[in-house]
Amino acid sequence: MFDLTLAQARDGLRKRDFSARELTDAYLGAVAALNPKLNAYLLVTEAQARAQADAADAALARGEAANLTGIPLAIKDLFCTKGVRTTAGSRILEHFVPPYESTVTANLLRDGAVFLGKVNLDEFAMGSSNMTSAYGPVANPWTRRGDNRPLVPGGSSGGSAAAVAARLALGATATDTGGSIRQPAAFCGIAGIKPTYGRCSRWGIVAFASSLDQAGPIARTVEDCAIMLRSMAGFDPKDSTSADLAVPDYQAACHRSVKGLRIGVPKEYRSEGMAPEIEAMWQQGLAWLRDQGADIVDVSLPHTKYALPAYYIVAPAEASSNLARYDGVRFSSRTDGGDLTELYENSRAAGFGAEVQRRVLIGTYVLSAGYYDAYYIRAQKIRALILKDFTDVFRTVDALVTPTAPSAAFGQGEKMDDPVTMYLNDVFTGPANMSGIPGLSVPAGLDSQGLPLGLQVLGKPFDEETVFAVGAAIERASGFSALPGIRAGVAA
């Protein structure tokens, strides 16, 4: 049963090969068995999951199957879930139980999904390794060949990616502010898409950087992502930045041919010092597309090198303001002090981890009088140039293909000495957030140590369909079938 993709499980449910309750029970059992090793789930909502599964069975029996009826999913603990604790991976929200359901998770529930529980993440989605979670790191289900030391699953949606890769869920919700869907998907050998900014409502998702945050799915295959995104996406009047556009049939787009598509290869992404295996994987991916009839063309995105520095101004700036509400006065954990200022200082010092504090400080600094023009305004100008780069190349190409991350998964505790080294994980993914365009990561192969590598497909704003088509084409050609050592359905 664990070998089924989301699409196959959906067929099985509809054909009544097995019940939603059987499927959910199997996944709950796998979570109980493997989560102690992975720390992917922060909270397992067993009773709720079983009730949802029973409701799904009833709906299936009535012949009223919706898009995701009976499909067990994991929910990143950044999505507010009504009556279910939502921590954002932070100590400061340790006891926060939202009285509302985020739009994206409400959409999934509307379409019949079963929520197994809430999954781990970097604190407030700030990180690329899941090492910053207040609830401990997540282990990647993959390990290096002949080396049992735990690796990071990537971040910030590390719990989502680890849960899906280890088959502790058929799919997971995730969010991506600088690469937080695509990089963990790549590190865990599965697929994930950050749709166009505005495609999924941000309402009810704990904010990190409002102009960059975007929800999306992580799942085993490109098609599974397409099925999930269909339910997650859609206009929401409660989010002023939500796009009032119809949601296309993404699943159908996965079966489109790439013949005649023009695929751009941005030369600026071929940085000096790129790992040869990453370079080789990239060339392989392009060759697969060429074989299927796509035209591969070199393009230039001249402002790429400024994207990451600008990202690390804009994102902390917005975060410093977004996180001001965690002040110990209302829902967040409180550490008392002699007066109001001390209450703030004590609550925030105790409640926020080091990385969050660092970014709040950076953000406060770059917005301060006298520095605002030099940092924030310049970063916004760069942002406009990055968008222009993409707008220009998308006049001549249909999609871009790049590596997802500069390396495969690294070890827990590695790259921790210098935050800038960690920030470099976002080098290929950040520009899509800065410009709002959609980006998908698809597993393409293994490196010499047996770790998965991902390729990234970038598309035009609101043209996720082409992104899915190209991603699915790479997936088909790669025949990627490797599985992590830690996964449900195999003896440990």
Next chain:
Amino acid sequence: MSYIIEGRTGPWEIVVGLEVHAQVISNSKLFSGAATAFGAEPNSQVSFVDAAFPGMLPVLNREAVAQAVRTGLGLNAHINMVSRFDRKNYFYADLPSGYQISQYEHPIVGAGTIEITLADGSTRQIGVTRLHLEQDAGKSLHDQHPTKSYIDLNRAGVALMEIVSEPDIRSPEEAGAYVRELRLIMLYLRTCDGNMEEGSLRADVNVSVRKHGESYRTRCEIKNVNSVRFVMQAIEVEALRQIEIWEAGGTVQQETRLFDPNRGETRSMRSKEDAHDYRYFPDPDLLPLVLDEAWVDGMKSALIELPAMKRARYKTELGLSNYEAWTIVDDPEKAATFEALLMTGLEAKFCANAVLGVISRKVNEESITFGLIPTIHGGSFFSNLTEIMRAQVTNAISANSVSAIIMSTPLDAPISQVRAMIKEREQVSDTSAIEAAVDAMLAANAAKVEDYRAGNVKLFGFFVGQVMKAMAGKGNPGLVNEVLKARLG
């Protein structure tokens, strides 16, 4: 007449600019659907957005935008078709999100003007720099508990318009006239209820002083002044304080001050060194606000008559005195009653007299508001009112009778009762009856007639009174006068 303060070192001029915060009339808050009614139970009008719960997002209230545009049009101001919302970041317990959403660099309304009129009849144009929309904060209650502060978030997120003037104001009187006129414009537009006691309208007052011909000196800002009188007083005492400092050889420090009306002084709240760095930046949760040209044009053409235009029309077209025009227009409800009376075909001057006289007395007596006059009891009182007033026009009853009937008519009296009262007081305009009464009276007062003819003309009033008495007050006073004059030669 310029306002000058004589100091020891010579005359000083004052320079004032005002930032008026006006609460927008709207059923819901600027970025949430929570209600805005004044006086509700604490924390009963708070949405998750207002309390800044995780993941909550602001959605701009279209009506608040319309109100700001209306107000801008009322100030003859430039409407900015593209404006933007910024975050003003600071920590305070009654500011749940840790930032106020305001419009910093790109306000919805740009430059405009307000014409003010001073006691001597002179007028001045005071420049309006801008009007922008922003959220109000909640309320901290520090007097409910010995060691704790209570927070009421009902006001958190309520829409405010901040209207900033140019430093064009040169006297307390001008400042008072500016606030009154601005308030009145918003009352007519129904964009702010102008209730200063409830805090719907409050002003930050920037004051500096200078010698004639100088450029500006350092200013102080007096925060949150909540009446026109206090605005005027605060300017006066603050100007005197600054003059004293300058004349003693000191330097005025730029700072924020509070006005204490009990002591009649301002005192320091925080100095420039403690000033917050608000770290303004565009709110990434909101798109730029782009107005539709046709929508703004529609509001422009639907704009009602503003107080200045109304006063001018009352004077030039309707022949009211300056006093009448100002007094009626100063109260939009009075003006509405006045215009309703005009609509019935009654003469303007007559209506103005009634509105400022007997109807005002009636309103006080009945403890109702002027606004109710045209509509109370399904408009039946208003019909009675016009019936009574028309009876004077047709000479059926005297002006005194009009007042007496209006004052003694219950608000819900049926028209039949009113007609009976008119009938009862109907005056006698039959010349022969009046002549008979006059002749009888003259015959009965022969000695006084002699006296009158000898030059004691004051007795004329006595004769009128005697005739009216004889006729039980119903004699048409005009005719009585006429006949008496004829008889007395």
